[in-house]
Amino acid sequence: MPDPRPLAANDSPTARRDFLLRTVAALVAGAALPLAGLKNVASAAPPAAVAGGPTGPVPTLDISPQAGEDVLIRMQRELARALVKPMDERKWGMVIDTRKCVGCAACTVGCSLENKLPPGVVYRPMTDTEVGTYPNVTRRFIPRPCMQCENPPCVAVCPVGATFKRPDGIVAIDYNACIGCRYCLTACPYQARTFDFGADWTDNAASGRPAALALDGATGYEHLAGFEYGEKWTRAEGVIPQSPVGNARKCTFCAHRLEKGMLPMCATTCIGRATFFGDLNDPTSLVSELAASANATRLKEELGTEPKVFYLL
């Protein structure tokens, strides 16, 4: 029987720390890889658009297409191309290939870290359901970001217009306007919105000197600002809670990354390359091609919400 712990020899605290550091460094480098070939073309940049236009120079990619290249490279190139267009001429969309999804939840975790999500707030959960009966059993994984509907029910119900559809199709929330009534949470047919109750990951955790090392790291992390919608958000509870505490929250297709020329975190962290992202208005984009596949479908088509997230079955 093989040794279940083949790395036991390296299991000292120092070796583990080195291993973790190396892993983190590799992950960061991996996430930044598509940016390696970027150069700035300030002249092509449109003026910074209100509510989510590119801020600063728009990056482009000078790697020419190659046979067998990673789809991330292609999507990165297409992203840079789309950012040059005026905002209302882009239509961001996502395609998720359920046949390639292995259910690793790297997208869920990547998203939660990117957006500094507190407990109870999730933008991209992944459902893991068992299909069939023994001996014909399989597991079905369906990652569920916000569908960024063309006809979003959440927008129509908001009593103060705090949630709205941007010209590029992303459904956004104005954290400074949301009153926290949660009507949008009830109206979303995909339950893609969660409410920030103000909880922190270290709530009820052990405190005091012996636990300080672990706790300091965690509290440090959870008080880092988030950058959704290109603004700095520091959460805090109180008599008047500091947004996004007390607000509805949702996936933004990482709008803040897009405007810096980066793909959404979930597309970047997907180990099986099962998440594709791009401009549905560009007929040559990968997402346009895939969304037109015969096996492409959308969730709850019958409601007429026209999601911009497609699933390949």
Next chain:
Amino acid sequence: MTANAQVRQPATAAVLSGLRYGLFAIWLLAAIAGGYAIAQRLLLGERLAAYSSYIPWGLWVSAYIFFIGLSAGAFLLSSLVYVFRLRQFERVGPLALFVAVVTLAMALLSILFDLGHMERFWEVYVRPQWHSMMAWMVWLYTAYFVLLVAELGVALHRRSSERSSSQLLRDDRILLVLGSIGVPLAVAFHGGVGALFATVVAREYWNTAVFPILFLSGALLSGSGLLMAIVVFLWPRRDAAWRQLVADLARVVAGLVLLELLLEFAEYSIPAWYQVGPQSSLIVYVLFGPYWYVFWVVYGLFGVAVPLVLLTRRDPFVRGIGAALVAVTFFAVRLDLVIPGLVTPELRGLERAYLDPIGGRLSYLYSPSVFEWQVTLGVVAIGAALFYLGQRFLPLMTDVREDRSKERAG
């Protein structure tokens, strides 16, 4: 007066005085428990509430639609006096309007505590969204609130002794105009509360055209039940006219219990008849799920069966208990309306997809926390205090002119 009655009177007075102290003690306890929770809500936010991201509306929203229904119902009953001129209910006019004001205040407090950002409520007025049913509801009840206060002012003024007959006629005309605007307004705003739920296509349980109608019938039922209970237990002069008033109100309330029962039957039987379709399982959940007793015992037994028996008795106090039961147990109907609409995942497997180990906010199980009940108790205590002050200082249940004419006749 017989000797026997003379002996009994001090004992009755002692019992009443004891009852009064007992009620005050209960109120004080409710005010302390509720006040503490309301302070926690203001300082710590919604952390102690048990509702979640998947069941985002819970006890407070149910309390809100319950209280606001009481208000609309009491107001519509007052329109029998001021718009439809039904003389047998004339004496309860100002009381009905005052109950409508107090219960509206209770409703607004309940929903205010439910907001993530209470300090931003004013945005509903300055950022108008014409397509949002919630925005319409807020605007309509604001208009209703203004109208209600104005109408109450005129109705109370009318009761003062200095009004000449020409002034009284003018008061009647003003009340007729205000009431005539108020009736469609109350129907629109409370129908609007029903539509707020009914228009949500994502929730099959709510998405039914019967909801706005059901809200109105429920408002009439619970509002008139509450009003009748107040008339029975708190009316100062228990004469023959009072007995007649109670008998008339009992007939109205019993009729409304039956109307509500009919509409509830339609609501539950139609979507579930063939036991297929999206609503079917939710209705089975309400009727036979873990909270089956809310429907069968709280509503069916204590909201319909027992009150129907009590309302048809001759003793006004027994009838009053029936009316009070109707008003109080109607809260169960409201809970059964809000929460079952939210208990099933919209996507299969979402309940296990990602968990919240800290606050359990990604759960489809909901049972109101003690804190939520405490806040609601606090709101009830505030309402009771407002009502007490109103009936102490305003001529809600006494008519100066009526008393004077009786004195003259005597």
